[in-house]
Each structure stands twice: as structure tokens, then as C-alpha cells.
Amino acid sequence: MTIPTLTAFARSPDGGRGLARDMRVRWALEEVGQPYDVRLVSFAEMKAPAHRALHPFGQIPTYQDDELALFESGAIVLHLAQSRPGLLPDASAAPAARARAIAWMFAALNTIEPPILERANAVLLERDRPWHAERLPLVDARVRVRLGELADHLRQGAGWLDGDFSAADLLMVTVLRRLGSSGLLDEFPALPAYIARGEARPAYQRAFEAQRAVFTAADATAPAGARTTPPPKTA
């Protein structure tokens, strides 16, 4: 059996900060100890028919192995978690705990991520619109409601969303990291602490370095004026 292949951005739009959705899948693969290949795609390739045959919405990541072609980062992480030990409670010994961990996967992607995506749209797509300054606080307020509820929940637990670290924590940490530069996370100290616990995992660090290496290599071959390497992030 050949090892699975992911797709990822040939040129990272976030400067190697690991905010693209391939990071979720890389992290999951590292957690379960599954080696993988990466095929890099340009923005133009991502929207072309060959890639859309793998991903109808023209995005990354995709996942392919001998038996299966998948899209949607949440689905790929769930597939890895259901087919290999390490990311969900055992199906036979703890079916209820497993179902609850999967519920938290959906909470990360369908309750927490939508207002964060709305905020990203405001900042990335509407920054130059006349309403931006007045509207952003409204959007922030919607994000804050969910962050507060999540922080309340985390304070009642033992460090992770429901029992041990699971695929739900992996998704939730990657969703929350998109707020890194907003200042919102710092209003809820349980959240930066939670993210730091995720980032401290060796599997996270291997995945982060792997995606960062793609950015660094692409940037080194770019014309000098196009280089965007940020200064190394301090801890």
C-alpha cells in the first residue's frame, strides 16, 4: 500500500503560520503515526477541472490513498481518527465517549468556526469598505459569545474538551488559532492556555514545521521583491 497524498498550497497565503486547512490533516497524520506525501498546488491549479474532480469547491486539502479520495479537512481528520487508533476513544470500550468527541469535532467546525470565518471575511475582504471600523465590533461580539462559552466549558474540564486529547481538540485548536492576531483570545485566558497545550504536542510541532518548510522553500525561490518571509516568531 502506498502512503496517502495530501494537497496543500504551493505558496502559503499566511506566511507559513500554519493557518491553512492542510495543517489539520498533517497534525492528525502525525498523531496517528501515518507517513504521507504532499502534492503542492497553485491557486490556478486549485480552481482547474483536474483538482475540482478531487475537491468540488476547488480548495485544499484533499486526501488520496489506494482505496479512497476525500475532501473536507474535518472529514479527512474523522476518517483518520476512525480508521487508526489515537485520536478518538475506542469504539468498543467507550462508544459514548467516542460519540461525544465527534460531537465536539462538529462544534469546532459548525459552531465555533462560522463566526471566526465571518470575522476573517470582514478583515480580509471588507477592510477598505466604509463600514469596516463600525461593523467589526459587531462581528467581534458574535465571536466573543462563542469564545466565552467555550472558555466556560474548558474551565470545568481537565485540559481538553471531553476527557483525553482527541480529534476534537485538534480541530478546535486549529480553528481558534485563526484568531491569533485579533486580540480576542486574550480576553479568555482559558483559550490561549488551551491552544498552547495543543501546540506543545510533538505531533503538532512536526506538522507545523512540515508546512512551514513548504513556505520557506517557496519563498527562497521567489523574486527578491516578492519574498514575504516574516521574522522568526518568538515563543
Place this chain on the structure above:
Amino acid sequence: MTIPTLTAFARSPDGGRGLARDMRVRWALEEVGQPYDVRLVSFAEMKAPAHRALHPFGQIPTYQDDELALFESGAIVLHLAQSRPGLLPDASAAPAARARAIAWMFAALNTIEPPILERANAVLLERDRPWHAERLPLVDARVRVRLGELADHLRQGAGWLDGDFSAADLLMVTVLRRLGSSGLLDEFPALPAYIARGEARPAYQRAFEAQRAVFTAADATAPAGARTTPPPKTA
């Protein structure tokens, strides 16, 4: 074993149009032939500690049976689909088809629903803001990109997202129905046709009538001035 219990809005904010997320779970329960009870909660109860113990984000639906308490409509539908036949390809006979159907469940909730939620926020929460008229076309354009891609995909298939009707179609139809009054769906004729195929299923119709009966009963007991029964929808 007692039958499972859902929670749903005591007073439907959509006038019985079946747009609340209990509809997804009711439909899934009807598809797999699982009887269920419903416990109605007020908005105040939904945000109180007793309900938050079931749903950390203070929403409906929740699901409880003898073994399990769940939240997140997507997770509840997936749990029903994985534990009972009828909503996913067979795990042993067609594991790849099953994984692809689950990928489409995530696509419904994490690719298609977020821009639709952003539009709902614009219409429900920002209608009186000075930017509303100028901004709505930008939000509509983001929704339109995804609807166009989805319509392209559906035109290549045989009526459903991937093979036979599955839990993915159930979620996708309920997600798209939230655009009912926007006019956007009619720009992509494959989409109203797809929604109509979903709504024609007997299980959908039973679920729809059950949620509508809650609204009708609540409205009949409301003070006359508070009644909101819309005229019966024509077909």
C-alpha cells in the same frame, strides 16, 4: 430501552417553516424509523445551566438516550447514521462510499453553511445598519460562488450528492432551505430541484409536519396579538 429525546424550540422563531436545526435530527430519525420524544425549551431555558449541561453553547437540538447525551445537529445525524442502517453506505461492503458521504456531510456544514449563516446574520442582525443595502450584494456573491459549485456538482450526478440519498443530502437540503426567501437558489435551477427531491421524501414530510405542529399548538395558545401563524404555504 426508552426512546431518544430531542430538544426543540418551544416557540419556533421561523413560524413553523422547519428551518431550526431540530428539523435535521427529526428527519434523520424518520429516515431510520426511530421513534422519539421531544422536550420543548424556551429561549430562557436554553441559556440556563441545566440546558447548558447538555449543550455548552445553549442551543437546540440535543439528543439523549439511555447510553448517550449529544449536541450539535451534524453529530447527532452522524451518530444515527452510523448506528442504524439507512442513511450511509454500508461500512463493510462500501467503506469508501461511506467515507465520501461523510465528507459531503462536512461540506454541507463547513463549506456551504458558513456563507449562508453570514448572510442570515446580515439580514437578521444588520438590516437596520446604514451599510446593509451596499453590503448585502457582497455577501450574496460569496454565497453564489458556493451555490454555483454545488450546482455544477449536482448536474454531474444522478440526483444526490454521491450515489444514493444519504445523511449528506439530508444535511445539505436543510442548509440550502435557509436561503428560501433570498431568491439566490433560483439562479441555479439544479438547486431548487434538488431541494424538492429531498422535501418529497415521506420521512421529510413526517418530520416537517411534526415540527410544524409544535408551532401551530404554541401559536394557538399565544395572546391574540402575539399570534404569528403565516398563511399556509402554497406548493
